[in-house]
Amino acid sequence: xxxxxxxxxxxILFGYLPLGMAFGVLFTTQLDYxxxxxxxxxxxxxxxxxxxxxxxxxxxxxxxxxxxxAMFVLNARHLFYGLSLLGxxxxxxxxxxxxxxxxxxxxYSLLTxxxxxxxxxxxxxxxxxxxxxxxxxxxxxxxLGALLGANVAFDSTGIEFALVALFIVLTIxxxxxxxxxxxxIAGAAAAALAILVLPQAHQxxxxxxxxxxxxxxxxxNLRRTPDAEGAGHG
Amino acid sequence: MADSWYLAGxxxxxxxxxxATRVIPFLFFHRHxxxxxxxHLGRYLPAAVMAxxxxxxxxxxxxxxNTLPGFDALIPAVLVVAIxxxxxxxxxxxxxxxxxxxxxxxxxxxxx
Numbered sequence: 603x604x605x606x607x608x609x610x611x612x613x614i615l616f617g618y619l620p621l622g623m624a625f626g627v628l629f630t631t632q633l634d635y636x637x638x639x640x641x642x643x644x645x646x647x648x649x650x651x652x653x654x655x656x657x658x659x660x661x662x663x664x665x666x667x668x669x670x671x672a673m674f675v676l677n678a679r680h681l682f683y684g685l686s687l688l689g690x691x692x693x694x695x696x697x698x699x700x701x702x703x704x705x706x707x708x709x710y711s712l713l714t715x716x717x718x719x720x721x722x723x724x725x726x727x728x729x730x731x732x733x734x735x736x737x738x739x740x741x742x743x744x745x746l747g748a749l750l751g752a753n754v755a756f757d758s759t760g761i762e763f764a765l766v767a768l769f770i771v772l773t774i775x776x777x778x779x780x781x782x783x784x785x786x787i788a789g790a791a792a793a794a795l796a797i798l799v800l801p802q803a804h805q806x807x808x809x810x811x812x813x814x815x816x817x818x819x820x821x822x823n824l825r826r827t828p829d830a831e832g833a834g835h836g
Numbered sequence: 837m838a839d840s841w842y843l844a845g846x847x848x849x850x851x852x853x854x855x856a857t858r859v860i861p862f863l864f865f866h867r868h869x870x871x872x873x874x875x876h877l878g879r880y881l882p883a884a885v886m887a888x889x890x891x892x893x894x895x896x897x898x899x900x901x902n903t904l905p906g907f908d909a910l911i912p913a914v915l916v917v918a919i920x921x922x923x924x925x926x927x928x929x930x931x932x933x934x935x936x937x938x939x940x941x942x943x944x945x946x947x948x
Contacts, residue, residue, distance in 0.1 A: 649854045
């Protein structure tokens, strides 16, 4: 079983090792904390974009309330992953808590796309191993990158742009999956407004509030005119 | 020492926030999966949040006092978009944008 799980998760290994290393290098070159805190974050937090955002929040000594809101909103898409797995995880017993904890984008895509037999318990055991293997790859990447960043001397000025590049890539992927530019424009406009009128410490939260209100208004508008559902709204 | 306490608190809060996004559907949402507002937010919120974060952090990595204001970050950002639309390989897009940004800053390619 382990061999087939390894084969199944191999693409995740190739994705998680370099991304985890990017986080590890960022962590040790941008911050003054011990290198092993990077893999510890990989074990306890286990979120790709979340941990990379965490580096810049740590560097800014952000307040813990802001940290909670920023991490929650960044990972809010996970709220909607769980909805589609309620049935699949039902009755998984002690494994269920870890299956839920380890529900990253990549694990979600594997768990929802692989072929499943009728043996529910066996399949949940496989799901568990997939989740565990994926997290191992991620933690290894975090540790390798942190050691690399701590021991290899190089000028890392500007390496924090990886965060911006990651968010740009994720925006493009979201847009392609959705086929609708409205939320992208709304998000960028809310951010621009927050940058213009708010001090830096409150920009993220301010923009999140604005864009949530915009999406709520859009929802109410769509409800009032049900014919417009699916049509362009910009 | 105060710093390690901050780091420990930070990790605890970040872990709690991340786990919350994953566990909430299993705790509360199972009766509301079909609610149209939940489905609307599920459809639009992720894209909006990503665009928001990209904009906020792009603005922060740019130097707006240059003679070419913001170009130090806008050039690598456009590069990321172009390479990602071309190859659609996330790591390639991120690596090339970051390397170009580092080169612009370290070699001072855009004069102040």
